[in-house]
Amino acid sequence: MTEPARRMLLLAATAAGFGAAGLGGVGCTSDGGGGGGTTASAGMSTRRTPAHSPGSGASPTAPATPTLPTIPPEPPLPTASPWPLARTEVEPLAKASAVRLLEALGTWPRGGQGPGPARERARARSRDVPPARAAHLVSRAAPLLTPAPEATVRVIAAQYGGLAGDRASVLVPLRQWRRAADGSVVDGGATVDVRLTRAPSGWQVRDLHPSCPGRPLARPGPLIRRTVTHDRIHLPPAAEADIRAGHLRPAPLRALLTLAESYDIDISVIHTGHPRNVFGTSRLSDHTRMRAFDVWAVNGRTVIDPTTPDALIDGFMRAAARAGAYRVGGPRLLGRGGEVFFTDRAHRDHLHIAFDSDA
Structure with missing residues (x-):
């Protein structure tokens, strides 16, 4: 073989060796023992920090500064909003x-x-x-x-x-x-x-x-579940806890659900947090018997507000009587009153809806 032919053969072999080495590095993964390099994949590049080899002349890489976890700020408490008094308050x-x-x-x-x-x-x-x-x-x-x-x-x-x-x-x-x-x-x-x-x-x-409502029932019935989840029945914490504990009889629960078909209802008191007896008397309250609920606003309009339409409140009281209430108290005496509707100074600011049945 002539010298020029031998040189051509060596050059071809060397070129082929470099090409094979380069292709072998593309797409390879390393479990920690591989050398440094740049790997291209889907248009993105990730640079690995080369390991230090003695005698290579490269400086050792400084350890990364640990990043402390960020502590999220505490959520603020809602602001205290002083409760307003209506100008028509009795006391x-x-x-x-x-x-x-x-x-x-x-x-x-x-x-x-x-x-x-x-x-x-x-x-x-x-x-x-x-x-x-x-x-x-x-x-x-x-x-x-x-x-x-x-x-x-x-x-x-x-x-x-x-x-x-x-x-x-x-x-x-x-x-x-x-x-x-x-x-x-x-x-x-x-x-x-x-x-x-x-x-x-x-x-x-x-x-x-x-109030002291007690523990919620382990297996509340459908009336309780529907009442506490109804989007038109608005319950303060103690009233909701009363219902979940079984402290409201079926008749008022059914009436609440019936009334909620036509009205948004803001409840104030159910059972606990109410006087045991009718105030100033020795008669047991219907709230104590778990047969009554009080309403302080209807369709977002408070009972005590003088701008609340009489027709709205009077219509709700009559609807409560149709739903089975035997005593309905409010800011005005409806019709001739009789044994169902009543009013007094204490009921100028809320509606009292009571039932005479435990069923």
């Missing part, structure tokens, strides 16, 4: 004293938890709270003082549970948001029967009776 100062005390007790900033700061908040309401009653009221407000770094109360409604001379009951369903230990927000609430007496300086809070 506006009684409601104001009841509501402002509960707002003060159940709302605190960081560092304000515990019975000591709660007593200070109660004493600060000196116009509403006799100084000697502050410690007692704090002890009665335990459901609103569950330990938490911070909390906010928002009153849903305030209605009269009864008015009798210089004594009053104001029923206050409310919602409370608390900060949990892990930073999350816990949503709860209660209904409080606030007892007041009239003093020379105005109405003062003497006692608190918070």
Whole structure:
């Protein structure tokens, strides 16, 4: 073989060797022992950091700085929104004293938890709270003082549970948001029967009776399930808990569902958080018998608001009677009243719908 022919053969073999090595690197994977390089795939390139080899002249790669996990900010608590008084209230100062005390007790900033700061908040309401009653009221407000770094109360409604001379009951369903230990927000609430007496300086809070609904039924029936999930029946926390615990009889549950076919209904009180007896009497309340519910707004219009059409409220009361209620109380006496419809000072701000059957 001539020299020129031998050179041509060597060049061809060398070229073929380089081509094979290059093709062998494309698409290969490494489990940690492979050399560095650039791998192309689907138009993207990922650069691997080459491993340091002694004597290669390359500098060792500095270890990457660890990235600390980002801690998400705590969700803010809803703001405390003071409950407004209507200009047509029968006893506006009684409601104001009841509501402002509960707002003060159940709302605190960081560092304000515990019975000591709660007593200070109660004493600060000196116009509403006799100084000697502050410690007692704090002890009665335990459901609103569950330990938490911070909390906010928002009153849903305030209605009269009864008015009798210089004594009053104001029923206050409310919602409370608390900060949990892990930073999350816990949503709860209660209904409080606030007892007041009239003093020379105005109405003062003497006692608190918070709701205590009990445990929900393990197997609630279809009436309960439909009521608590109905998008036109709006339940404050204690009222919903009452229904889930089985504290409303079938007749009022069926009536609620019937009324919700035509109305949006805002419930205030079902069972707990209501006086045991009809206020000022020895007669057992239909709420205690689990046969009644109270309504503070219909179609988003409050009963106490003077701009709410009479026809709306009167129509709801008549529909409740057609749905089986044997006693319907409200801001006006409908027709001749009789044994079904009634009115008094305590029912100017809500509708009382009661039944005489447990079935």
